[in-house]
Amino acid sequence: MSLTARAERGAVHLGTLAVGATGPAVVIGGAGADARWVSLRDHHGRVPAAEALAGVRAQWAGPVLVEPFSSADLAEIAAGADGVVVGADWMQDFRLVRAVAGLGLPVLVQRGPAATLEEWLAIGDYCVAEGNDQVVLCESGSRVRAAAGRTGGAAAPPARPADTVLDLALMREARERSGRPVMAWLGDDPALAAAAVAAGADGLLLAPDAAPETAAAAQEAVTVIGAVTRREEPDSVLAARGAVDRVDAALAVLLERRAELAGTIQRLKPVGGFAGRDMDRERRLVAAMARRAPALGEAGLAPVMNAVIEAGLRLAEERRAARRD
Numbered sequence: 001m002s003l004t005a006r007a008e009r010g011a012v013h014l015g016t017l018a019v020g021a022t023g024p025a026v027v028i029g030g031a032g033a034d035a036r037w038v039s040l041r042d043h044h045g046r047v048p049a050a051e052a053l054a055g056v057r058a059q060w061a062g063p064v065l066v067e068p069f070s071s072a073d074l075a076e077i078a079a080g081a082d083g084v085v086v087g088a089d090w091m092q093d094f095r096l097v098r099a100v101a102g103l104g105l106p107v108l109v110q111r112g113p114a115a116t117l118e119e120w121l122a123i124g125d126y127c128v129a130e131g132n133d134q135v136v137l138c139e140s141g142s143r144v145r146a147a148a149g150r151t152g153g154a155a156a157p158p159a160r161p162a163d164t165v166l167d168l169a170l171m172r173e174a175r176e177r178s179g180r181p182v183m184a185w186l187g188d189d190p191a192l193a194a195a196a197v198a199a200g201a202d203g204l205l206l207a208p209d210a211a212p213e214t215a216a217a218a219q220e221a222v223t224v225i226g227a228v229t230r231r232e233e234p235d236s237v238l239a240a241r242g243a244v245d246r247v248d249a250a251l252a253v254l255l256e257r258r259a260e261l262a263g264t265i266q267r268l269k270p271v272g273g274f275a276g277r278d279m280d281r282e283r284r285l286v287a288a289m290a291r292r293a294p295a296l297g298e299a300g301l302a303p304v305m306n307a308v309i310e311a312g313l314r315l316a317e318e319r320r321a322a323r324r325d
């Protein structure tokens, strides 16, 4: 089976940001993300939605989602937000979920820490019953450990990885069963960003105040892992150039790693560098690569790999010379 999943879900649009389209996965969270969100539950309902929204909008021109504290927040959310977050801890507050769906804004449904796949999918169906099919499902982890060191108050979404475990198989199944875009909640910890993207996440949800480094690590996973595992289908020059940029980013990471490994071989071989070149080995590695790149084939790959190998050998010789100085 191919590693590359075709992105076939119907896209949900958070303002200008398409989630689940044929483009890259999105990052929603702190500074450096593609969209921001704010949880009124973090403030225990003491901050009005309009005020919280104004605070985010003062520093950010892109899409903003809001998690309400209660139904009292919904009118202000409808007036100013691009989407609503149904938090993991109240996913099954059907009355509030129904009211949220009725706003007509896209809804991001976090899975409750003890909710089954069916219960989670049912919340999406609830939204559809309210006439709103703009639903994104966000796997937010199952509570499997004692809540030691949990911060953020009882109403805050579960913080990874303190007391929950992300179920990427469930996320993937949710996507297959529902046809909706799916996301993975990472909180402030980007450790599973690459795994989530590889498992088919259409987006990564970070804590509203996630550190810029967390957002940067999540974006890096979207770019590099997404380039390898997610088949984009761009329909404009701009989108295709974006996709090419992501593939080039992945190539750069691999080329750097390859140069390091080739350098190790030069140090270990009896005769390293250009003097120890092994053309038979080079032909064999080109032939092996051609099986994965049949359109380019050996003829297309040979000059590319010649340049790559020579760049590695030059680097190895420069480093050897520097060591001798």
Ligand SMILES: O=C(O)C(=O)C[C@]1(C(=O)O)C=C[C@@H](O)C=C1
Binding pocket: 262, 265, 266, 269, 276, 277, 278, 279, 281, 282, 309, 312, 313
């Ligand atoms: O495999 C080797 O012997 C290497 O030195 C590594 C390497 C390569 O970069 O892959 C470099 C030069 C050789 O001609 C063949 C391959």
